[in-house]
Amino acid sequence: MTDPGSTALFTDHYELTMLASALRDGTAERECVFEAFTRRLPDGRRYGVVGGMERVLEAVENFRFGEAELRSLSREQVGDEETLAWLRDYRFRGDIDGYPEGELFFPGSPLLTVRGTFAEAVVLETVILSILNHDSAIAGAASRMVSAANGRRIIEMGSRRTHEESAVAAARAAYLAGFTGTSNLQAGLRYGIPTTGTSAHSFTLLHDTERSAFEAQTEALGTGTTLLVDTYDITTGIETAIDVAGTGLGAVRIDSGDVGVLARQAREQLDSLGATGTRIVVSGDLDEYAIAALRAEPVDGYGVGTSLVTGSGAPTAGMVYKLVEVEGRPVAKRSSHKESRGGGKGALRRHKSTGTALEELVYPTSPGHAPPQPGPHDRFVPIPLMRGGQRVEDLPGLEDNRQRLRHALVSVPWEGLKLSAGEPAIPTVFPDVS
Amino acid sequence: MTDPGSTALFTDHYELTMLASALRDGTAERECVFEAFTRRLPDGRRYGVVGGMERVLEAVENFRFGEAELRSLSREQVGDEETLAWLRDYRFRGDIDGYPEGELFFPGSPLLTVRGTFAEAVVLETVILSILNHDSAIAGAASRMVSAANGRRIIEMGSRRTHEESAVAAARAAYLAGFTGTSNLQAGLRYGIPTTGTSAHSFTLLHDTERSAFEAQTEALGTGTTLLVDTYDITTGIETAIDVAGTGLGAVRIDSGDVGVLARQAREQLDSLGATGTRIVVSGDLDEYAIAALRAEPVDGYGVGTSLVTGSGAPTAGMVYKLVEVEGRPVAKRSSHKESRGGGKGALRRHKSTGTALEELVYPTSPGHAPPQPGPHDRFVPIPLMRGGQRVEDLPGLEDNRQRLRHALVSVPWEGLKLSAGEPAIPTVFPDVS
Structure with a gap:
């Protein structure tokens, strides 16, 4: 966002009531790990494409409560005085690791790992998920369209079919996924994406x-x-x-x-x-x-509108943001549905010697677990994005990430690029943790 | 939007290339009528609900090209010097009529009629459609959920499943449609909608x-x-x-x-x-x-997320913005598909004496046509929204429009409130124009 506006109120009310309760009983300062992932890919899709990670970092940096925001919260009695005072000084000071944009993901891939106190990490939930769910939904659909276009020019022109700001993010996600350009002028101004019309x-x-x-x-x-x-x-x-x-x-x-x-x-x-x-x-x-x-x-070329900006039947990527570790101890919901795996996680993508991806190994990173040994063709997927609330230097940019997707798709087993519904292109494997 | 930011670049590139071409040959100043409407309702829905009209008016008022926007256009060579000079002075000076928010609409309902020069009206196309397509999609889905909840409390909590700014507009559209409140704090600040969590x-x-x-x-x-x-x-x-x-x-x-x-x-x-x-x-x-x-x-109450913010299977309302009149002369595309009816239009909703709606009469307003005579239970649907680029005073507000929808639904024939797929609740009738 070039708009320096605060992102702090792109937030569900309950994040702040939880904060108020946790400040009161002292649990707010417990060191936590939150993880964003998806339980499944939409509609028989074979792979997901990470979109929006760069926008997530900007949103975290701009997550500041100004006077307008605080007045609104006070008026609506969302938090008590202590909570509002805490929010006034808020800035995220923790660490973030994640899959870079343009990376493929699969069910259970640990897309984003946020480490910090409960208080500082929980309040980011809504805006992080909004961005990842929207931008990854578009990037995933766009990637399939680019594959289908098979090298021909393909232009994004769906701005009029979606919210005016979603349109800009959609143009960006489409470009990330290999679209040639967009009709959206704001995407040109904000992200330097070629515009056409x-x-x-x-x-x-x-x-x-x-x-x-x-x-x-x-x-x-x-x-x-x-x-x-x-x-x-x-x-x-x-x-x-x-x-x-x-x-x-x-x-x-x-x-x-x-x-x-x-x-x-x-x-x-x-x-x-x-x-x-x-x-x-x-x-x-x-x-x-x-x-x-x-x-x-x-x-010679395609112009794509509605289906792109609506994710071609899957307008949201189904990502959740779950507390997985408290003070080094894995935690997970245990009722009959929507179970999660506790503990922080890393991911190693294993490949054959030919470079074809074999599996996504999602392994525990909580205390007492050693990372797996990568083979010569394997690679760890998440990268450090923020340390101590500061963005890591020299993160890959939009053009790098566009290349990343192109390369990643080459590594997918050929059935994984089919448009028809089916299983994920590679399985996600969770080693038995004893 | 409380954000005073310009909406001018929420615009497709081709609006400005058309402008440049039309300025050059003098057609830019021709008096035109553009009309927003939908050819069909999504997925067997029985009615649509107008959302976003208030946001449209704000977007029109904020459609101004500042130096940042003009620099971007110049750099991308989107328009020549004459075009950029024209945009620098741009403000909409025409008239807008439309269906107020919370009003029902049907295929062919003339939701929005913009009268002005070609130049001043064409450039508004993208942002007007973005808003109407998004907000009406959400309002339409939300209204069905409110009907299904049958008087029980129903809270919007889908912010995390959609773009962070769409989330705010979705919360607003849901409230318009009768939701009790939202989890979205920005919707509370910006629109005064009750937040909860x-x-x-x-x-x-x-x-x-x-x-x-x-x-x-x-x-x-x-x-x-x-x-x-x-x-x-x-x-x-x-x-x-x-x-x-x-x-x-x-x-x-x-x-x-x-x-x-x-x-x-x-x-x-x-x-x-x-x-x-x-x-x-x-x-x-x-x-x-x-x-x-x-x-x-x-x-006792429902919390609704994903399905609300994605329009429950219909994430966009299918509205188009078509040039229907040039210098008083009806115009329309004539190739084999996507035909439109030329000429400006009004709409009279006819009712039985019991108050049950009978039909949507869409009649020509182009020169030489007299409006139909309303019966005692009929009413004209569009209202004046802008005159000479100024918003009409005392337009109904969000609470008024929330009431409007409640009343409008009472007037729908009972089959029209069924959730199952079917024909529109009332037919749209276009009188033969001789």
Whole structure:
């Protein structure tokens, strides 16, 4: 966030009532370990993609209670005087380890480990989960779309289908996952993501004729632009487009109808007009399956909206943030449902000598446990993100993490990249802890 | 938004390239009418609920390009000098009419009508749709949950499952739709929505025993609080809860398992302990169907998370923003798919003398058309929201609009309130325009 605004009230009420109770009986200062993980991947997905970790760190840094926040809490009687005084001085001073953005994750992967006092770590729960659940949901869906696009350009254009701020985060997550760019201008300003766009049907309708619209657009944006040819009749639209812009026209866009059939017809028409270099961009209710189905068609680029920003059927990643250790002692809920494994955890991803991932070994890090010995092709997945409340220096950036995902996907067993529903690409293994 | 930040870059790139092209050929100043509507309701829903209209007006007012925004556009070469100069002076000066929040809508209902020059109206498209699509999706789902809860308390607690800013808007939309309150503290600060919460499993796990956790909580929050009794064994948890807090304990919460069965057992146990006034609150993956299924169980309140903030299967409302009139002349896309009806429109909701809604009459308002004559029980749905870029005075507020929805639902034919999939509760009728 470039907005320096406080993130402190992106928080559930009960985090602060727990804080008030724990301050009162002294348990607030107990050293704790909280862990974010997901119990399952959505809808038969084969892998998850970590999104939002960088935004999590910013949110932790900006988790400060200013006067407006404190006044609101006081007015709503959310905390007593002692609690409000504690919040006034709040800043996170603990340690955070986590999976970097662009990393794959699986059920039970210890995505984020927060170490600190109960008080300082519990209050971060809501905003950490909001970010991880949203951004990872989008990154996971986006990665499948990028795989389906198979190297063709793919643009994120779903801003209008989701909350205005989610849209910016979604554009970022899509870019992380390999999208070429976004329509969202704020994502360009905030994160330096390439933005792109040319015109909508309204621009054609505004003009007296399609021809005059195309003339205005090529006049302003050059003949390398993309003309939207499906406002009236597509065949006429393409003919007019080439007539106006010449055979050097950058691209035509088709936004409706059976885009596979229409793309083939458009390619034939463009070629027959001599516009063999004019690309064909399709959009309109595409998801990963529709993109995959167009693989054999002469499509040069995809614009993806609704399905991207809604996580293509899985709008949230199902992550939870659980207390797993108190003063070095593993703790876990023990009732009949939603059980968790107690104790802090690390993760070692094991690979064959070919580089193909074999399993996610999730091992205990609580006192008395030694980490496993990595083989020559194995690697520990979490990295240090914060120490003593300070962000670790030289953390990988968005472009690094974009590369990371590309490499990680190469390591997945081939069945793991299938779009169809199935088991996770690699199993998560929890060694028996004696 | 209390944040005075600019909304100007919550905008698709192509809005500004269209602007640049239209400024160049002079069409930018043509008087236009844009209309927001949805072609269909999601998933067999019977009605939609307008959410976000108030946020739309704020976004329009805050749609200003500051130096940071202009620098970003210049750097990315989104617009030429003329375009940037025009944006520097931008403010919306046109008129807006729309369905107030809490109003029902149906396929084709003219939810929002923006009148102004092409230039000033087209640039608002993205942010208007982001807000309406998100907030109406949540309000629509929330309304069904409130109906299913049938008068019992229902609390929104899904912040952690969605983007941190969406969470605030979702809490607002849920409250609009009749939720009792929210866990989201920012929604309390920003919109004055009642916030609520007590404790999570982590609070019990932090303590050496469940008893000491309950003691700490009742000490800090009083015996009117809600104790979470399912961290270990529910029967023991309830026994301990009453032992600690006495029979005046406010409530117990059950967050996992077969909550219907557990609620019945809990009620029996509480009654046998003499805690006949202690309420039972259930949470954990509830949606409108689960809530309805609990109607016969001794449940006093519901906490709803994931399904609320994700629109219970319909995370976006499918609204579009279409140019329908240019200089008084109706315009519409004419290719084979996604057709629209040209021309500005009004809506008259017709009712029987009993007050039951009959149909949504969507009639043309473009030059040469007279509005229909309302019968004694009919009413025009859209209201003026902005005139000359200024918000109309004394617009209804959140509490008014909460009442509005309650009244509107009473007017729906009874089949229209069923949770099962089906046709819209009333048909939308477009008179033949000769």
